[in-house]
Amino acid sequence: MSTYNRNKWVTIPNILSCIRLLLVPLFVLTYLKSTEPIHYYYAALLLLISGLTDLLDGWIARKYQQISEVGKLLDPLADKITQAAIIFCLLTRYEWMWSIILLFVAKELFMGICNLVLLRRGTKLDGAKWYGKLSTAVFYICMFFLIAFPTIATSQASLLISITAFFLSLSFILYGKIFIQMYQATKR
The missing domain is CATH 1.20.58 (Methane Monooxygenase Hydroxylase; Chain G, domain 1)
Incomplete structure (x- = not known):
């Protein structure tokens, strides 16, 4: 006990x-x-x-x-x-945030499911990778500007949302690659 x-x-x-x-x-x-x-x-x-x-x-x-x-x-x-x-x-406030929602939900669901599958196989991803940390930092910086400056021009808001979406996508792809490699290694 x-x-x-x-x-x-x-x-x-x-x-x-x-x-x-x-x-x-x-x-x-x-x-x-x-x-x-x-x-x-x-x-x-x-x-x-x-x-x-x-x-x-x-x-x-x-x-x-x-x-x-x-x-x-x-x-x-x-x-x-x-x-x-x-x-x-x-x-x-910003209708293009739906793209961030889709990426965020897809990435987090994917990572959650992959972590569960790997845990059942006796392994896990140990800690965040540099690209996950970079994506998070970019997210917070861009979102901070959107929050602090509500009268920002639409073009600038769209740019900040696009930058965030790019780094979320990059992180999603690179984590996906790691999870696939880890999954294949547990099959051997």
């Missing part, structure tokens, strides 16, 4: 991930109720705080050996919930 060990999951990185999860409804409410530019700045500030806690939790976890199984679940969960909230909020 396993015993409960609070120290294994109550770590600074895990607390930061929980804070990120708590920031999601606050961000959504702030963004959706925004009517003046200052309100959008508040929403962007919440997103910036969320991004900083994301950077900090990973750095602290690695530097102080506070990597935990709970953290391996919480961190990506907080990332995906935050990203989904951003996408759906921005869909209320």
Whole structure:
């Protein structure tokens, strides 16, 4: 019988991930109720705080050996919930966000299913790859500008959405390649 060990999951990185999860409804409410530019700045500030806690939790976890199984679940969960909230909020303002929704959902479903298949075969993808991290960084930067500057020109908004879509697609393709290689290796 396993015993409960609070120290294994109550770590600074895990607390930061929980804070990120708590920031999601606050961000959504702030963004959706925004009517003046200052309100959008508040929403962007919440997103910036969320991004900083994301950077900090990973750095602290690695530097102080506070990597935990709970953290391996919480961190990506907080990332995906935050990203989904951003996408759906921005869909209320920019109709081309549907392309990001399609890519995001397809990529996450694909990766989730592939991870389950690989787990059943006794292996798993261990951690995010550089292109996943780059895609996430580009996503947050582009979405930050769309949130902070609601009066941005349509052409500039379309460019930011296109850049995000390109990096999401690139990440999707490169992760797909890795999953296929890992799957084929487990067949041998």
